[in-house]
Amino acid sequence: MTTNAFGIYVHWPFCLSKCPYCDFNSHVRHAAIDEARFVRAFTAEIAATAARVPGRTVSTIFFGGGTPSLMQPATVGAVLDAIARHWPVAADVEVTLEANPSSVEATRFKGYRIAGVNRVSLGVQALDDVALKELGRLHNAREALDAVAVARGNFERYSFDLIYARPGQTTAGWAAELKRAIAEAGEHLSLYQLTIEQDTPFFALHAAGKLVVPDDDAARALYDTTQEVCAGAGLPAYEISNHARPGAECRHNLVYWRAHEYAGIGPGAHGRLDIDGERRATATERRPEAWLMRVEEHGHGIVSDEALTQEQTADEFLLMGLRLAEGVDPARYARLAGRPLDPKRIAILHEEGAVETTADGRLRVTLAGFPVLDAVVADLAA
Ligand SMILES: C[S@@+](CC[C@H](N)C(=O)[O-])C[C@H]1O[C@@H](n2cnc3c(N)ncnc32)[C@H](O)[C@@H]1O
Ligand code: SF4
Secondary structure, eight states: OOSSOEEEEEEEOBOSSOOTTOOSSOBOOSSOOOHHHHHHHHHHHHHHHHHHSTTOOEEEEEEEESOGGGSOHHHHHHHHHHHHHHSOEEEEEEEEEEEOOOHHHHTTHHHHHHHTOOEEEEEEEOSOHHHHHHTTOSOOHHHHHHHHHHHHHHOSEEEEEEEESOTTOOHHHHHHHHHHHHHHOOSEEEEEEOOOOTTSHHHHHHHTTSSOOOOHHHHHHHHHHHHHHHHHTTOOEEETTEEEOTTOSOHHHHHHHTTOEEEEESTTOEEEEEETTEEEEEEEOSSHHHHHHHHHHHSSOEEEEEEOOHHHHHHHHHHHHTTBTTOBOHHHHHHHHSSOOOHHHHHHHHHHTSEEEOTTSOEEEOTTTGGGHHHHHHHHOO
């Protein structure tokens, strides 16, 4: 395990249309986006961040969104160049870009590869045309699979996302869809349970009884199907929603889950920077145009920059680390918190079958404990 991983997250905040379930910081603009202006602002924010945390070696870079596959490859290349001017970049750096699986976007994949991207993550969401329509997606299943094929032709590493626990979904239907997906997948799949997020059109429809999603028991059965089918195909979960062949995990997301250091660049990006022995939580202005103006005026878009207390740092370590199948190292918790985890609480969770201790002394949540992860973390946290 890398102990000094340093990741850089770059946020592209635009999409062609807003999906009715999505509450990410993504915006639709009808006028053309001035990418050159964004490149200048990204470059300024990278320089400002490097001045605060110099000397790190960049191990992972992740272009997330929004829809980063709407960026011109030259824009992506310019951001990567700016990063390389300010920090040494590891020879085996992982550079991921999130892409929507439309034919137009797939035509840019080669350009991304030439620019330095070496992994793509495609938002396929479903392999069923009716479900894709319901989810408000602009692509159909054929187009998505064609984009996966283009990804496979251009990148050694690719992944795609599916959303399950959709209205009316049965375990048999999901198992069949998942098997088709696995046949197309390389080494990695992200499988998210549909979440009804506040302030989305799905929230209003759900509240009005017009969108019925599987209840807790049905969702649990779909989750169990997911684990069975994926583990059977050699893609076990390494995190609640992420499956990979061993060794093919997304290293950037592991930076978050293992509570390593990362910089957040772009509108609404979050960072965790270790400065003068303190862990600082940073966040930038969310609104794209306001972020641009702020960066142009101040050289960065940060609107919140707080030192976390020992307890907050330790709790965050638990919250993130217990999402992982590998669990957490109790000794690292003790160092962060300044005191060990409460053995009585651990004993109770052990008895309930929610957690287990591995042969090398790590604490991890069991398969039975995962659906109640929030409660387990709340029980253990400071
Ligand atoms: C921020 S999106 C970026 C990817 C790209 N824009 C796309 O949608 O294809 C990352 C992933 O989050 C997942 N996601 C977004 N909203 C969700 C929700 N309400 N419930 C479950 N998964 C969701 C989708 O699978 C999506 O691919
Ligand atoms: S799911 Fe992806 S494409 Fe849809 S609005 Fe969210 S970020 Fe944009």
